[in-house]
Amino acid sequence: MYRLALNMLFGDRAKLAMLLCGLAFSALLMAQQSSVFFGIMSWTYTPMVNIRAQIWVSDSMVEQVNDAKPLRDTDLGRVRSVDGVAWAAPLHTSFVQARMQDGNFKLITLVGIDADTFAGAPAVLTQGRIEDLRLPDTVIVDEWGAALMGRMGVGPDGQPRNQPLTVGDTFEINDIQARIVGICKVRRAFTGGPFVYTTYDRAKGYTLGARRTLSFMLVEPQKGVTPIELCDRIERATGLKAWTSDTVIWSWGERSLARNTFWWFWTNTGIPFSFGTAVLLGLFVGIAISGQTFYSFVLENLKYFAALKAMGAGMGIIARMLFIQAFSAGLIGFGLGVGMAQAIGRVMIEKGMPPFVMYPQILWATFVLVLGISFVSAVIGIIKVSRVDAAAVFRG
Amino acid sequence: MSPVAPIVAVRASGVDMFFGTPENQVVALKQADFEARRGELIMLVGPSGCGKTTLLSVIAGTLTPQAGTVEVFGQRLDGLGQEELTAFRRKHLGFVFQSFNLIPTLTVVENVMVPLLIQGLANDEAHARAKAMLDQVGLKGREDDRPDGLSGGQQQRVAIARALVHEPPLLICDEPTSALDKDTGAHIMQLVRDLSRSPERCVVVVTHDHRIFRFSDRIAEMEDGRISRVFDDPKLLDASHL
Numbered sequence A: 001m002y003r004l005a006l007n008m009l010f011g012d013r014a015k016l017a018m019l020l021c022g023l024a025f026s027a028l029l030m031a032q033q034s035s036v037f038f039g040i041m042s043w044t045y046t047p048m049v050n051i052r053a054q055i056w057v058s059d060s061m062v063e064q065v066n067d068a069k070p071l072r073d074t075d076l077g078r079v080r081s082v083d084g085v086a087w088a089a090p091l092h093t094s095f096v097q098a099r100m101q102d103g104n105f106k107l108i109t110l111v112g113i114d115a116d117t118f119a120g121a122p123a124v125l126t127q128g129r130i131e132d133l134r135l136p137d138t139v140i141v142d143e144w145g146a147a148l149m150g151r152m153g154v155g156p157d158g159q160p161r162n163q164p165l166t167v168g169d170t171f172e173i174n175d176i177q178a179r180i181v182g183i184c185k186v187r188r189a190f191t192g193g194p195f196v197y198t199t200y201d202r203a204k205g206y207t208l209g210a211r212r213t214l215s216f217m218l219v220e221p222q223k224g225v226t227p228i229e230l231c232d233r234i235e236r237a238t239g240l241k242a243w244t245s246d247t248v249i250w251s252w253g254e255r256s257l258a259r260n261t262f263w264w265f266w267t268n269t270g271i272p273f274s275f276g277t278a279v280l281l282g283l284f285v286g287i288a289i290s291g292q293t294f295y296s297f298v299l300e301n302l303k304y305f306a307a308l309k310a311m312g313a314g315m316g317i318i319a320r321m322l323f324i325q326a327f328s329a330g331l332i333g334f335g336l337g338v339g340m341a342q343a344i345g346r347v348m349i350e351k352g353m354p355p356f357v358m359y360p361q362i363l364w365a366t367f368v369l370v371l372g373i374s375f376v377s378a379v380i381g382i383i384k385v386s387r388v389d390a391a392a393v394f395r396g
Numbered sequence B: 001m002s003p004v005a006p007i008v009a010v011r012a013s014g015v016d017m018f019f020g021t022p023e024n025q026v027v028a029l030k031q032a033d034f035e036a037r038r039g040e041l042i043m044l045v046g047p048s049g050c051g052k053t054t055l056l057s058v059i060a061g062t063l064t065p066q067a068g069t070v071e072v073f074g075q076r077l078d079g080l081g082q083e084e085l086t087a088f089r090r091k092h093l094g095f096v097f098q099s100f101n102l103i104p105t106l107t108v109v110e111n112v113m114v115p116l117l118i119q120g121l122a123n124d125e126a127h128a129r130a131k132a133m134l135d136q137v138g139l140k141g142r143e144d145d146r147p148d149g150l151s152g153g154q155q156q157r158v159a160i161a162r163a164l165v166h167e168p169p170l171l172i173c174d175e176p177t178s179a180l181d182k183d184t185g186a187h188i189m190q191l192v193r194d195l196s197r198s199p200e201r202c203v204v205v206v207t208h209d210h211r212i213f214r215f216s217d218r219i220a221e222m223e224d225g226r227i228s229r230v231f232d233d234p235k236l237l238d239a240s241h242l
């Protein structure tokens, strides 16, 4: 009987197409919007991904990673003297204007790392060596930033170069030359600008005028000391704030700076609201279109369901038939919608570094919601059929 | 010697059936008594609105009367719950409707499989039996067509195959020929008669169509919600009577 239930559904191509469109559209909207949402939200804590260290120490007033409140250089010594600290390195981050060769300005994220330990250095260099940062006036630029800045540059011949900056190219930060000695791969940030790595001391030079340049301290615990333990000790000993650096959204701890950044943006910006609206919209559109289409499918077949009842099919069988019909439409719609979301995400990825992270959890949630829509549709249909009188089959 | 099976297949006595609210009541059956025997094809005739369909529904257990008793093949229907009535229909009844009621999105053979699948038969077996039944109604080769690709007479053949495939003891037909032309109607009735006649089976046919009276064994005439006359020899009832 259940195979026939499916044949009944698939026999009506037009209605099936409508039903699948509704389900696929809501799956698409829900999956795509949540993926973009998590993509954008993951950009907010990009520095945590690009600058790797086990513990970040900041001023006690800092709430999230993009909002550094400069520390005193002497704080470094205080942290280093905390029991359990293997090493502590200074980190400078700031947004500064870089001047391209063609005279254009570009806002960059300047990252100054400790020249001795290179703590916080980018993980992947596609060109050059990190050690070359010890040469005068040198920087390492991220790949995407190099492409962006390259588009603005002019070649030696004065013509637009239209190709990425590469090792050997130069630009200026506050009238000080910056010579590229390496290209690295990092994740894109919420603020959009290229990542430009240099040494901590040179960063001080690039940001002349700034009285304090110590944004964060990167700390490594000694063997046998857990990051959380050490965070507690640092906070107690210095009155500063110490954070762990886990960036995995589903498992990060309470002290994670990435997590706190995520939630800071969650509560202080309209991002969750606008995306939440889109996801809800997908859900409602899905319920409306699919529920409506499925209902009209049931209405159209009502006399046949009545005939089935007259022929001795109990409501149990009929309910199962309707569930099978609704859930198979739901499954296919889910597949189509998520497939489309993936395809769109893929296109976005090819176009650059998009805010698109389709976590398996998003797929699961979308799956559950789409099946929920199917469930609601089926229940509405079952109620309708249960109210129809088997005797109705004899009437016209 | 096996005991002689009781002759009565369907017995309805003192059946009252009203529709609507007490203030605005439609009386469909009033103290109706009806009897059909095993092995016979009995027709139920009478003017429009006299309660023929209602009586059929009561016999089929799709309507529960306000008064009276209904007994079908020894089973009292009054007192049965919805589930039991459904199970009763599943086993004992076959239906042929005026408007065929074939599911348009299913193939011909799938439509005929329905009663067997409802009874819980496996797909393969149901398919084989439905196919064999379609052979009997002369639709070999049309198994995988959709009903709307068939003529009215062919669709009614499918309906007959569906009504008989699970070999129900009681076959109920409501105006089986009124959507068909004269010759087709006669063919359909011939088919019903050929296929359904068995000593154990009872066939009740509601009709307006005097041209098919000759296919019946007996004719019960209804008037104002009750059986007014029963003709034991349909030849005695010519069209001018009605």
Ligand SMILES: Nc1ncnc2c1ncn2[C@@H]1O[C@H](COP(=O)(O)OP(=O)(O)OP(=O)(O)O)[C@@H](O)[C@H]1O
Binding pocket: B019, B020, B026, B027, B028, B046, B047, B048, B049, B050, B051, B052, B053, B054, B055
């Ligand atoms: N569900 C219902 N609700 C209200 N009234 C009904 C209902 N079913 C039947 N009736 C009424 O009961 C009476 C008998 O109806 P029924 O359908 O049994 O007549 P019939 O003899 O089959 O007529 P026809 O030859 O036109 O099919 C009619 O007056 C009809 O309007």
Ligand SMILES: [Mg+2]
Binding pocket: B052, B053, B054
């Ligand atoms: Mg009628």
